[in-house]
Amino acid sequence: MLGPERCQGAGRSSMKASVRAAAWGVHLLTASGAPAGLLAVMATVRGDAQAAFAWMAYTIFVDAIDGALARHFEVKRTMPTIDGARMDDCVDYFTWVVVPMFFVIHTAMLPPALAVPVAAVVLVASAFGFARTDAKTADHLFTGFPSYWNIVAFYLYLLEWPAAANAAVLVVLALGVFVPIRYVYPSRTEAMRPLTIALGVAWALSLSWAIVDLDARPKTIAYVSLLYPVYYVALSLVLTRRRPLAVRS
Numbered sequence: 001m002l003g004p005e006r007c008q009g010a011g012r013s014s015m016k017a018s019v020r021a022a023a024w025g026v027h028l029l030t031a032s033g034a035p036a037g038l039l040a041v042m043a044t045v046r047g048d049a050q051a052a053f054a055w056m057a058y059t060i061f062v063d064a065i066d067g068a069l070a071r072h073f074e075v076k077r078t079m080p081t082i083d084g085a086r087m088d089d090c091v092d093y094f095t096w097v098v099v100p101m102f103f104v105i106h107t108a109m110l111p112p113a114l115a116v117p118v119a120a121v122v123l124v125a126s127a128f129g130f131a132r133t134d135a136k137t138a139d140h141l142f143t144g145f146p147s148y149w150n151i152v153a154f155y156l157y158l159l160e161w162p163a164a165a166n167a168a169v170l171v172v173l174a175l176g177v178f179v180p181i182r183y184v185y186p187s188r189t190e191a192m193r194p195l196t197i198a199l200g201v202a203w204a205l206s207l208s209w210a211i212v213d214l215d216a217r218p219k220t221i222a223y224v225s226l227l228y229p230v231y232y233v234a235l236s237l238v239l240t241r242r243r244p245l246a247v248r249s
Contacts, residue, residue: 145176203228
């Protein structure tokens with residue numbers, strides 16, 4: 001039979017192994033966004049917009065929960081040699097910026113002569129946005145438009161606006177990356193967080209339904225769901241007006 005010390009040692013070893021496994025699981029979850037983004041590109045190429053948006057939705061879901069899981073399992077302490085934040089930024093730039101811009105170009109949502117230049121503006125602006133040292137403030141807000149390009153692409157696809165209008169929207173939002181408005185980080189910004197999360201869940205469900213019914217281009221759902229982005233921007237403007245910028249340490 002094992003003595004008390006051996007039992008305690010075995011218990012500690014088992015706990016360390018489980019904690020490390022959890023940390024690996026969180027990192028793998030974050031990394032899974034990259035192949036999901038690739039699958040979205042492949043779906044775009046074969047003309048399956050529904051599958052493309054479903055994979056993009058998966059990457060949004062992962063990005064919404066992996067940070068909370070990382071903090072819960074203390075991943076930074078458990079696996080200090082893996083920088084989860086850097087991994088998250090790498091995956092996010094691909095899935096939130098490159099993938100939707102590929103979709104926008106491939107589905108001819110922009111004027112042919114302007115498609116690549118407009119996408120290039122978005123890619124470059126977002127590269128600067130991701131590289132900012134104050135991209136996230138100490139009180140958990142984003143500085144500048146937070147590169148929600150897959151969501152923008154989804155709305156432009158549903159609403160079927162003229163190609164020139166789509167181009168104008170993308171350029172204006174790309175310029176917004178450099179405007180020091182503080183945008184709400186839905187899961188972490190303390191101000192109005194319960195309401196923000198509740199409305200965000202309802203919004204996500206409505207867009208999920210829109211993906212399921214994508215062939216019908218449900219414009220009514222799209223326009224009604226825009227109430228949440230309106231709330232999001234309004235709250236962001238209020239917080240920007242009330243508080244000075246606090247740079248992330």
